[in-house]
Amino acid sequence: MQKKYLAIYDDLVNKIQANTWPVSTLLPSENELSIQYDTSRETIRKALNLLSHNGYIQKVRGKGSVVIDIHKFSFPVSGIESYAELAEKLQLESSTAVHQLGYLDANHEITKMLAMTQGERIWNVVRVREISGEKIILDKDYFTERYVPLLSLDICEKSIYHHIENNLGLEIGFAQKEIVVEDPTEEDRKLLDLEGFSNIVVIRSQVYLQDANLFQCTESRHRPDKFRFVDFARRVKN
Amino acid sequence: MQKKYLAIYDDLVNKIQANTWPVSTLLPSENELSIQYDTSRETIRKALNLLSHNGYIQKVRGKGSVVIDIHKFSFPVSGIESYAELAEKLQLESSTAVHQLGYLDANHEITKMLAMTQGERIWNVVRVREISGEKIILDKDYFTERYVPLLSLDICEKSIYHHIENNLGLEIGFAQKEIVVEDPTEEDRKLLDLEGFSNIVVIRSQVYLQDANLFQCTESRHRPDKFRFVDFARRVKN
DNA sequence: CAGTGGTCTAGACCACTTC
DNA sequence: AAGTGGTCTAGACCACTGT
Known part of the structure; x- marks a missing residue:
């Protein structure tokens, strides 16, 4: 079976790219996501941290996860690319x-x-x-x-x-x-x-x-x- | 109070730089570290993931955390630096x-x-x-x-x-x-x-x-x- | 086989933002 | 005060590595 947090990450990436949550709006809260995906909050947090590291969101304490999607402006996010x-x-x-x-x-x-x-x-x-x-x-x-x-x-x-x-x-x-x-x-x-x-x-x-x-x-x-x-x-x- | 995993991270960085564990040897296991620092394994893992992201170790499943310390060869690890x-x-x-x-x-x-x-x-x-x-x-x-x-x-x-x-x-x-x-x-x-x-x-x-x-x-x-x-x-x- | 790191859970408390 | 993300815990099971 596929790792849960990766599946959630992929799903969220798709939804961000489909503009489900426009840039500079908030994702659902971690608690709500953990209900939606029927999983624990820590697993949701793993997925969200991945999104954050890869430039899709910025987490703001007390507010939520802001969609930034850096990928819209510049294609290759740094890393090892062939x-x-x-x-x-x-x-x-x-x-x-x-x-x-x-x-x-x-x-x-x-x-x-x-x-x-x-x-x-x-x-x-x-x-x-x-x-x-x-x-x-x-x-x-x-x-x-x-x-x-x-x-x-x-x-x-x-x-x-x-x-x-x-x-x-x-x-x-x-x-x-x-x-x-x-x-x-x-x-x-x-x-x-x-x-x-x-x-x-x-x-x-x-x-x-x-x-x-x-x-x-x-x-x-x-x-x-x-x-x-x-x-x-x-x-x-x- | 200082965040525990950051304190552990700092301590481990110091010990790596002091050559407590030479490059390409293994750190103590996560279980052992959680005993040494009197904390849970997840907290140790947070500290180790930071070490990994910052180029101090490479985690290998089934073996342990290998010290790599990329900082010895090149000073500025990428990022935002003034x-x-x-x-x-x-x-x-x-x-x-x-x-x-x-x-x-x-x-x-x-x-x-x-x-x-x-x-x-x-x-x-x-x-x-x-x-x-x-x-x-x-x-x-x-x-x-x-x-x-x-x-x-x-x-x-x-x-x-x-x-x-x-x-x-x-x-x-x-x-x-x-x-x-x-x-x-x-x-x-x-x-x-x-x-x-x-x-x-x-x-x-x-x-x-x-x-x-x-x-x-x-x-x-x-x-x-x-x-x-x-x-x-x-x-x-x- | 025992030991390692990887994933996942259910719950707790905290610091912060918003109202 | 209610809701948010950040930290921390104690435990579970898994996949992988060595012997």
Whole structure:
């Protein structure tokens, strides 16, 4: 059986998006919701806290839960999102060209970061993302063969994340991301349509599984004019 | 009396930073902690969930809570952070020059966003941040006079946020942030030491109070070589 | 198997907002 | 005073991990 608080969360998200409670009005109270969904108040509170963390409501003590629905203005709420999800959301014509698919050098710095045992090899995937006819993003991914034993051109051209989560059944736990602006490298100039831009936006991330093991490093290099990052931050105190 | 789960959270953070449980080892189990702190398991779980959201631990079902302490590698965990906090953390010599302090035009676009009643005026503050002798950041802030009735040069030169949270007692609820790269404006060129850089990183944010009302818009314009954004993201499912 | 974290309950008291 | 969300409890059962 589906977890109750997640079912309630999904139901409330749907109702918010269907405008059952317009923006800046109040949700029913926790007590009323616990009657409506025939459950305890704590379970309702779990669902409401999820809504709050994901930018649907703001809870106000003594008043109730105000609908804010940040999703109406900006699509991607911050987090770990794959390129495929993004391109699909924006409904852009896009394609992916794989430029490298192999193993990394054994004494490369990243190998030392990712390898947990001696002799463990690290996948090295370099891909160029083309959107609306322009080569705009250069993605460099590194995975341990411990978690991702096999990779094919076909998988890389579609979505590695889809493969990892659905076929391999690995669950992402958390990620650390860094965004900086750098000078383009020779590789950037060669593989991307830089159009005279003298800077490139670099997003470096380290992705950990739910068992807290590091399994991937990524470098995503974007042409500055096509880069946009959206973040929803909440003062978390509970 | 201090909230119990926050006291436990603080205590655990201190102990993690004091290396009581080294990185990648396990915390005591929830049952054991509930005995140690003489409290219920749910209260312990609240403290542990906070640790998890803030990047100190990763909970693994059937095993326990693994210490990860992301803070060792990168200082600012994503969120809403003021310039003053940041400069202090990095221990850099820095100063702030106020270039404008007044009210915004009544039919400006931002006035329409922020004003809740007719005739309500909007503060317009433009400041240049100088770090280690270079003018690097241009901050443009807009506040409603409804929440911030008075502003002085002195306040602006120090930290407006400090004033808002401590003197005015306003509590930040959440913020929406957007990061893009743009061409420098005339104003950027005039006020900043751009050193020939042809791009500028713009962070636009809207800040809401805990009562879900919008009270501030901000534009923070950074020279690209001095810009760095760090983000810790977790797949939130509870 | 025992031990772990994840979910859920029914109830209690508190702090706050609104009237 | 009545209603709201915030904290806290003591107990239950489940799913998962290790041995």
